[in-house]
Amino acid sequence: MNEKILIVDDQFGIRILLNEVLQKEGYQTFQEAKDLGALTHFAKPFDIDDIRQAVKQYIPA
Known part of the structure; x- marks a missing residue:
């Protein structure tokens, strides 16, 4: 499993x-103590390879 939490x-x-x-259980985890710290995880640039892989899983070629 390569899911992130x-x-x-x-x-x-x-x-x-x-x-x-x-x-x-096989998850890759990241930790934050405060709400604003957690928001910084979502403000970082996305990994384009992760996005491509997710799209390929849900949209047929």
Whole structure:
């Protein structure tokens, strides 16, 4: 599995627990403690290869 999950919580212990569980399930995780920090993940430029792969999965050639 190559799915990505952003974990946002102000409690360190909750973030660590979710991170461990989700990584064991095969997810790639990213963590943020504050809402504004989480928004920066969405403000970054998109990886064009990730977008192409997602489009190919859902739109027939």
